[in-house]
């Protein structure tokens with residue numbers, strides 16, 4: 001195997017092997033852009049290293065060969081005594097994980113080459129500063145010394161010499177600091193800082209490999225659903241220096257605004273700084289335009305390269321660059337992360353510019369982004385004076401209690417509280433709190449600061465650089481003007497406007513939701529969403545229905561584009577006042593008493609169904625017969641028992657109804673209701689229940705038809721294990737349908753189908769299809785019964801541990817487990833269709849609205865997905881994307 005590729009040998013389609021950063025550096029090199037030369041160690045080498053814990057054989061030879069080539073073309077050697085070649089050793093995986101792994105700069109400096117660097121740069125202070133940075137980074141990352149010890153040593157030195165900041169330290173101070181650092185390393189590790197440039201390089205590469213499994217990186221991957229077994233590539237690249245004086249600097253640029261998608265040049269620049277300084281927010285950056293004044297030639301070149309990259313990638317690119325004494329170097333590019341708003345706006349703009357087709361534009365937006373745009377925003381008429389303004393770094397509206405550190409954010413959030421994390425600036429250590437927070441608010445840093453980048457990636461609301469805020473982490477409060485906001489005080493953060501308000505500002509519907517409701521397209525964003533939806537609807541093969549139990553939900557779903565109801569649950573129709581009737585039915589002493597209770601329920605059910613059929617007139621409405629165990633409609637067992645016991649203790653006779661109820665509740669108690677008397681089982685043993693429901697449906701159909709409507713009810717039987725169950729229920733269903741047809745003189749024949757939500761049903765789908773006119777996959781129950789765990793019991797108990805340990809990267813209740821549950825679906829689809837060609841098949845579990853799962857359902861050939869009304873647009877969009 002070959003473990004190393006020169007920049008000239010790779011390209012952007014090799015991100016799996018070279019990591020995104022490496023592959024794109026190779027691509028830029030091939031495009032002829034000014035990239036400091038280098039080479040890339042593959043992800044394969046990383047995987048081999050992580051698997052064995054040792055350096056894979058052949059790696060060090062490959063690295064030294066490529067280093068030799070690099071040295072030859074540079075005409076100087078790594079860490080040589082005069083004018084040394086120095087390199088950075090950079091992490092970079094398939095998926096961008098900004099700041100989550102390690103990068104080591106200035107590798108090759110030692111006690112000799114630092115003098116050579118001082119001479120060639122003509123700047124002693126710079127050389128010693130670079131050296132002390134290397135010793136510090138190497139000490140932490142490679143040798144495992146606590147970073148705080150270095151910070152402490154630096155602070156001590158500043159105090160001793162009376163320097164206000166790093167810039168107040170001169171060359172001699174920094175040379176002394178290097179000695180202190182080296183001594184510190186010896187003390188902490190018993191080992192010296194390695195003087196051999198080759199050893200530095202080799203160990204740095206392995207340390208970057210190791211950083212793949214660092215805590216931050218693992219947490220980030222879990223959050224972003226990135227698999228744990230990909231590994232990182234390592235890019236070794238010639239150093240260039242942005243910290244060589246006022247005509248040097250570093251910056252970040254975007255070819256379009258990553259927050260709004262508007263075209264134009266966006267970015268931040270920091271003079272006399274290394275790249276790390278730009279994102280760390282330690283000094284405030286200037287807008288990129290200023291570079292035009294500071295280094296006009298470099299700026300012009302950068303503009304040209306940005307145009308080249310955007311035309312080449314046909315997408316928003318983000319770029320890291322460095323200017324060394326007026327000369328521009330490109331250090332990184334990638335198709336940039338963006339907000340949901342920007343994703344739609346850019347896709348639409350690129351279509352207009354003729355850079356991408358409508359299909360490609362659709363491919364570049366995601367259902368999760370659409371879902372985000374459907375979140376409510378602050379009510380413009382209710383917002384008062386903002387407390388402060390900052391940079392609108394990641395849009396959306398969030399309300400929560402201000403907290404001042406990551407741990408507190410996590411603590412409160414896991415107790416169910418909504419929090420806003422307030423910091424001066426964030427570092428990768430704040431990640432757990434950032435994940436837990438509704439919004440992130442910082443007083444420093446721009447659109448490219450750590451807080452901004454991470455928040456945009458997660459879709460979390462963020463306002464950064466709110467400079468009026470004084471954040472006092474120690475006293476757990478911030479002040480702005482005369483106002484002090486203590487920890488726990490509720491604030492509202494508007495990430496679209498970049499504003500912070502006191503208290504909880506009320507929320508209103510988003511413009512995108514209004515578009516779905518009314519068709520209005522007030523601005524470019526809504527127009528972009530509309531265009532994506534139109535294209536998706538034009539190409540998708542999957543139908544989209546909604547899960548809705550009320551006429552209001554049905555009507556909303558229809559406005560959102562639902563083409564019917566895939567799941568109308570009837571259980572809520574048994575709650576409220578109707579509990580009394582259900583109780584009567586359960587407690588009935590004889591047939592007559594029970595029939596009376598059912599008769600009382602009948603007209604109520606008929607009305608329920610009538611309303612829904614009316615709202616979905618002309619479209620299919622799949623009504624599921626009662627599914628949950630009957631005891632769910634009875635009072636709580638303990639409460640009842642207490643009531644009866646109290647009455648007895650008082651000496652009086654307990655309420656007779658209570659006694660009967662308690663008796664029934666005890667009789668019906670189940671250890672494991674999920675696997676108990678429910679679904680079709682209930683229908684087969686509770687006399688009259690199915691007949692009543694079917695009659696209500698059939699009569700509602702007759703009424704709707706008489707009223708001139710076009711009702712399309714379908715009857716769905718839940719929790720079938722075997723075709724025998726379905727055959728028995730069908731007999732009763734058919735009898736009732738025949739009765740109602742005869743009584744009304746109007747033939748009522750509703751299709752009768754079943755849920756496939758138990759493994760046995762999936763495995764015998766061929767037999768079941770003989771009796772079923774349609775299948776609907778109930779993937780919630782199917783997931784529970786296939787995995788053998790119940791959602792309510794396990795999510796809190798061990799899912800986070802499972803996600804941590806990588807048992808799965810995403811909850812199988814969120815995204816369909818293709819290998820297991822999905823396999824059952826595939827079997828049932830194939831056998832069902834073989835037994836009954838043209839069998840209608842859909843899915844009504846929550847997976848029906850999950851983007852990833854929609855693609856699976858498209859691929860296995862279902863006819864439709866059904867999901868909650870608000871997910872309907874998401875499912876339409878993803879069904880379209882799946883068909884591309």
Ligand code: ADP
Nearest residue numbers: 088090091098099103237238239240275276320
């Ligand atoms: P991350 O993935 O965390 O952004 P990078 O590998 O991009 O890490 O490195 C962090 C910073 O170090 C970059 O912003 C870049 O500016 C700087 N850097 C990396 N390599 C070089 C180099 N060869 N010359 C100058 N600066 C570099």
Ligand code: MG
Nearest residue numbers: 098099320332
């Ligand atoms: Mg970078």
Ligand code: MG
Nearest residue numbers: 718757778781
């Ligand atoms: Mg179910």
